[in-house]
Amino acid sequence: MDATARLIELLGVDRVRTEPIDRMVYAKDSGVTAGEPAIVVLPETTAEVAAVVRIAAAFDMPIVARGAGTGLAGGAVACPGALLVVLTRMNQIVMVDEVGRTALVGPGLINLDLSHALVGRNLHFAPDPSSQQASTIGGNAATNAGGPHCLAEGSTVAHVLGVEVVSADGEILMLGGAAPDPPGYDLRGLMVGSEGTLGIVTQLLVRLTENPPQTVTMLIAFDDINDAARTGSDIIGAGLVPAALEMMDHEMIVAIENFVSAGLPVEADAVLLAEVVGHADGVAEEAGVIRSIAVRNRATDVRVASDEDERALLWKGRKSAFGAIAQAAPDYYLNDTVVPRTRFVDVLGEIYAIADRYGIRLMNVFHAGDGNLHPLVSYDASQPGMTDIVVEAAHEMVCVAVAAGGTLSGEHGIGLEKRDLMDQVFTDVDLDAQARISQAFDPARRMNPGKVLPDGARCFDRPSS
Amino acid sequence: MFRSAELVTALRSVTRELFERLRDETVDADAAYVVAPASIEEAAAVLAAAADAGIPTTFRGGGNRRQTGAPAAADLIVTTTRLASIIDWRPDDLTVIVGAGLPVDDLESEIAERSQTAVLPETAAGSTIGGVLAAGASGYRRLRYGPTRDRVLQVRMATGYGKVVTGGSPVVKSSTGYGMARLVTGSLGSLGLIGEVTLKLWSRPLAVSTVRVDDAAAAYRRTYRPLAVLETPDGASLYLGGSANQVAAQAVAIGGRASPNLAWPEPITDPVRVEMRVPAACVEEAIRWVQRIGATRWIAQHGVGIVSAGIDALDVAGVGAARAWAESVSGALVVLAGADDRIDPWGTPPPSIEIQRRIKAAFDPAGICNPSILPGRL
Amino acid sequence: MAWVTDWAPTADELNSCIDCGLCLPACPTFRLTGDESASPRGRIAAMRAVAGGRAPLDGRFAEIMDLCLQCRACETACPSLVPFGRMMEGARGEVAAHRPDAPTIGRRVLFGRLIGSRVLVALASAAVGLAQRAGLASVGSGPLRKAAALRPIPIPVPTAAGREWLPDGTPIGTVALLSGCVMDAWYSQTHIAVIQVLRTAGYRVVAPPNQTCCGALAAHEGAVYDAARLAERNAEAFEGYDRIVVDSAGCSAHMKGYRHWADGGAKVADRVVDANEFVAQLLTEGLLPVIEGDVPIGIQDPCHLRHAQRIVEAPRAILGAAGCVPIEIDPAGMCCGAAGAYQLTHPDVSDQLGRIKADQIAGAGVAVVASPNPGCEMQLRAHVPPDVEVVHPIEVYWDKIK
Structure with missing residues (x-):
């Protein structure tokens, strides 16, 4: 019996896909890379995932896990011959503990669906990647996703207390849990951000965050993007860490406004979207500090969202930014570098200079508060030579960020797309150490091979012990 | 050998x-x-x-x-x-790079100049940053700011196979490769020596307050994000931080006697020390367990799930029973000091022991x- | 391979999606299945595969296209403004062209050919009406059960086409009314309410005689040539009217897209107004009375009103003017599963969605739900308990002011 037959025996014919067009449908995430899986399966339970992994092992097939496919770095893009394990059906909210402020959820649960389910309990799930209306919590954990509010709340890893994992040999393990500091290595902390290369997460115990008693959301407009950048930098320099501090440039504002009609200042060169949360007294003071820093940096307008609807609309706009770029051109290239906040203004200037030099169109939308830049080149790949120009320019932008003491990815992950840039930030010895980790979890290199680490990362033979 | x-x-x-x-x-x-x-x-x-x-x-x-x-x-x-200096403090980035041998107190007093804190353990006299990281120890303020490991951005270490390895990224947010810094934090020197670390900092709150309360759990439920909620045999306290108006308003809302400082309890120094690590919802039961095994001094962290306790002598059967309970609620009882052959310091090994062994x-x-x-x- | 019809998804349309996936949670079939091939993005990927010659236009492609409800909720979710509904109609047209003998042929003939004939629709409707009277529907299943959820069909079957209604005073203007295919036969009360409300506001209402079915159902089924023929005929029939009022959301949405279907289509499209939109506007202009009241009433948005036309406030405003307080039952505006003929062609998916909607209605605790679209009304009635009433906002309003 071949792998397909075994899988059909396990899952039924409807949850095993091998038709060419189905494999093409599952060939991409939201990023720029593609690869067709050999077989697509849609398991519904941890036991099914474990059985699927064992079948893959028996037939020596590589395994790639996938959630909603909203990743931007190709982490869930199939490698040749892969068995693609789609986890969207494992989307249950198994348990909510209001006292301990935790929830046990399936990896296929959509991020925002969890917070929606918590309405009325004064709790929410804090990680809010811009894709949160579509992306799954399993996917968020795989990439250690960020989002605007990770500035103050931390990335996904700070909100995943425990994970149930199917290991590369098909064993079911619980890593971490509701109790703090479990003895032994923090394998949970390794699993988060490992992009499916260490195992398949089949359940997550996540931390829930108390809703703030008060929220002030401010939209601050500037005539010069440098003033906006300096404002962002100055706010952090003042020791203030707002709940969120986002920046969008002119082109991005226009595209977003076409979609949401939120009354964004389409004439502005850049806007900052700042949010402060907390106790009413504290919030008022922090908002005052932000306003005065903005005014000192020549802000032209400071608008405070008057109610929850307006606030929601402003955030909807911000979180639609990436999706809106196709309004400008059919293709794009997106970076996700992070730089120290002290270098943020310079690096932004250099990035615009690179775009000018290459004559390419740049749209910028990013997390100013944590120095996470998302310069987005939109272009038409059908123009001859254009793709090469864009890739070259985008790589130059990465180099600028790394030279400023930054890193490759703040929240999208490395996946396939940035894998071969890893040597920009890590030495061969560093990469070898990371390869040792993946080998410890997955000696047969079956889980999402070819992601995160470049080929040949394992450059030192391990002495036998 | x-x-x-x-x-x-x-x-x-x-x-x-x-x-x-x-x-x-x-x-x-x-x-x-x-x-x-x-x-x-x-x-x-x-x-x-x-x-x-x-x-x-x-x-x-x-x-x-x-x-x-x-x-x-x-x-x-x-x-x-000899690895004990502040290598690069970037106050405007809210980050610092330090040598692992730097005492926690030295770092905290230096960065207090700009009113910043690394949120490391508050009562760690003589502890070094490397030691705190290796132990995976956190301060009481983890309730508000999260555990130490969430602030360890990058680690440079000498591995057991004799190489210098950098793990993590030197910026406040990263999804670039495996969470090496998280792995090393709490690894107790079993993988090598932590030599240099990059930490994320926070601003110290403008005002602070310690408020004595009768019912710690109830006061915690009513208060938005206190720094810590601690209970000891002497009573319970909420630790508040924020703007002056906010702290004053929160203290009034809680009721109880307030002092305008953070009055942390004396650290536990008994020869035998245990730590219960349980889901936050189980803290009160964990307090009863440490009392039952003869703890004279204990500090319970509400909202976190840690109860540290000092006991005069190791009661093997009692600790075993307390451990069995802790493990039954998916927690642990760790004997931090004074463990002997009769009792394992950690308890039942985790189910992932094979992967741990391979790492x-x-x-x-x-x-x-x-x-x-x-x-x-x- | 190449597309063969003029309506196939264009390269620009296919390029306008950047695969961000924000549409996925808005898509009812993705919600039910978690399957990329049942999502808008996956369907576009399938269209691209066929358009690019990488995959054949085979039975599996047809199946992927056929599962779509065409609710267009993905369009509301799409920041890149991808015209998904249009593309899906085109893709189905291609399926029809390439696979004329596909199992969906029956639907194409029904909705492309027969429905344009007033006589045939009347005969078929009369048959259903007789079945209702005979009590057959209440014991049946599938389509028969749906028939039970229909309003009682009058025999003989009425038609509005060719008639005209004058207001009491001097008309302040003239509007044309789409009499429609099944609306005319099965929902004459809705027509009456709309006509009477417009008369009350001072309008002369004309239902031009040569008009026919709008072609929405044909377009949805991929009967593209029939859809074009019907659109052409209506473009002629509605020539000369400044405003065309359409009281079925599916029809108004489709006619607003006539630019894709007929040479003179753009001209008609710009003059089409959904009845809800128009009545709400008349209320704003003060041409209609407002009744005070606080009767709670659930509101269910037809997809082709909310998503295809982005009309959300209008039916709420009409209910408000009828002395009702609209209660939201579904902030996401998910399809109820009616989706025109879909409830007959995909009863499983349709029933699952209908049950979700019924649960939402139960959760909102309302005794009456207003839905300004006939298909949704039928679907809701088939799924809510008998003590929950399903009504049309304009009928509610007319009932209050008459």
Whole structure:
């Protein structure tokens, strides 16, 4: 019996896909890379995932896990011959503990669906990647996703207390849990951000965050993007860490406004979207500090969202930014570098200079508060030579960020797309150490091979012990 | 396993010069050699030599947590006394790079100039940053700011196979490769020596307050994000931080006697110390358990799930029962000090023990770094 | 391979999606299945595969296209403004062209050919009406059960086409009314309410005689040539009217897209107004009375009103003017599963969605639900308990002011 037959025996014919067009449908995430899986399966339970992994092992097939496919770095893009394990059906909210402020959820649960389910309990799930209306919590954990509010709340890893994992040999393990500091290595902390290369997460115990008693959301407009950048930098320099501090440039504002009609200042060169949360007294003071820093940096307008609807609309706009770029051109290239906040203004200037030099169109939308830049080149790949120009320019932008003491990815992950840039930030010895980790979890290199680490990362033979 | 004479021979034959040059006479310890490398590269060279010769090695910062995990005796101690500087403090980025041997208090007092904090343990006299990280220890303020490991951005370490490895990224947010910094935090020196770390900082709140309360759990439920909620045999306190108006308003809303400082409890220094680590919702029951095993001093962290306790003498049966309960609620009871042959410091090894073993083997193939310090005697 | 019809998804349309996936949670079939091939993005990927010659236009492609409800909720979710509904109609047209003998042929003939014939629709409707009277529907299943959820069909079947209604005073203007295919036969009360409300506001209402079915159902089924023929005929029939009022959301949405279907289509499209939109506007202009009241009433948005036309406030405003307080039952505006003929062609998916909607209605605790679209009304009635009433906002309003 071949792998397909075994899988059909396990899952039924409807949850095993091998038709060419189905494999093409599952060939991409939201990023720029593609690869067709050999077989697509849609398991519904941890036991099914474990059985699927064992079948893959028996037939020596590589395994790639996938959630909603909203990743931007190709982490869930199939490698040749892969068995693609789609986890969207494992989307249950198994348990909510209001006292301990935790929830046990399936990896296929959509991020925002969890917070929606918590309405009325004064709790929410804090990680809010811009894709949160579509992306799954399993996917968020795989990439250690960020989002605007990770500035103050931390990335996904700070909100995943425990994970149930199917290991590369098909064993079911619980890593971490509701109790703090479990003895032994923090394998949970390794699993988060490992992009499916260490195992398949089949359940997550996540931390829930108390809703703030008060929220002030401010939209601050500037005539010069440098003033906006300096404002962002100055706010952090003042020791203030707002709940969120986002920046969008002119082109991005226009595209977003076409979609949401939120009354964004389409004439502005850049806007900052700042949010402060907390106790009413504290919030008022922090908002005052932000306003005065903005005014000192020549802000032209400071608008405070008057109610929850307006606030929601402003955030909807911000979180639609990436999706809106196709309004400008059919293709794009997106970076996700992070730089120290002290270098943020310079690096932004250099990035615009690179775009000018290459004559390419740049749209910028990013997390100013944590120095996470998302310069987005939109272009038409059908123009001859254009793709090469864009890739070259985008790589130059990465180099600028790394030279400023930054890193490759703040929240999208490395996946396939940035894998071969890893040597920009890590030495061969560093990469070898990371390869040792993946080998410890997955000696047969079956889980999402070819992601995160470049080929040949394992450059030192391990002495036998 | 080498001891004394054999060890000296081995050292001579391999790396005598190196060890002599780095020798640290200031540390009084029962080991053949104590060395204090002045760089991570030197530490890596020492570990490479120790691995070649199969010399059991331990690491020493402030020496406060020597008993954690009840490690096997070591013939070589590598100290971080010469890796003890602030390498780069970027106050406008809210980050700092420090040598692992820097005492926590030194860092905190330096960055207090700009009213910043690394949110490291508050009552860690003499502890070094490397030691705190290796132990995976957090301060009481983790309730508000999260555990220490969430603020360890990057680690430079000398591995058990004698290489200098950088893990993590030097910026406040990263999804670039595996969470090496998270792995190393709490690894108890079993993978190598932490030499240098980049930490994320927070601004200190403009105002603080300690409010005595009768019912810690109830007060916590009513208060938005206190810094900590602690309960000891002397009573319970909420620790508040924020703007002056906010702290004042919160203190009034809670009721109870307020003092305008953070009055942390005295650290527990009893010869036998245990720590219950349980889901936050189980703290009150954990308090009852530590009382039952004869704890005279204990500090419970509400909202976190840790109850640290000092006991006069190890009651093996009692600790065993308390541990059985803690493990039944998916927690643990850890004997931090005073463990002996009758009781394992960690309890039942985690189900992932095989993967843990392989990680240990990958980073410490010769098995020389703090042997048997981990759960499962890894 | 190449597309063969003029309506196939264009390269620009296919390029306008950047695969961000924000549409996925808005898609009812993705919600039910978690399957990329049942999502808008997956369907576009399938269209691209066929358009690019990488995959054949085979039975599996047809199946992927056929599962779509065409609710267009993905369009509301799409920041890149991808015209998904249009593309899906085109893709189905291609399926029809390439696979004329596909199992969906029956639907194409029904909705492309027969429905344009007033006589045939009347005959078929009369048959259903007789079945209702005979009590057959209440014991049946599937389509028969749906028939039970229909309003009682009058026999003989009425038609509005060719008639005209004058207001009491001097008309302030003239509007044309789409009499429609099944609306005319099965929902004459809705027509009456709309006509009477417009008369009350001072309008002369004309239902031009030569008009026919709008072609929405044909377009949805991929009967593209029939859809074009019907659109052409209506473009002629509605020539000369400044405003065309359409009281079925599916029809108004489709006619607003006539630019894709007929040479003179753009001209008609710009003059089409959904009845809800128009009545709400008349209320704003003060041409209609407002009744005070606080009767709670659930509101269910037809997809082709909310998503295809982005009309959300209008039916709420009309209910408000009828002395009702609209209660939201579904902030996401998920399809109820009616989706025109879909409830007959995909009863499983349709029933699952209908049950979700019924649960939402139960959760909102309302005794009456207003839905300004006939298909949704039928679907809701088939799924809510008998003590929950399903009504049309304009009928509610007319009932209050008459």
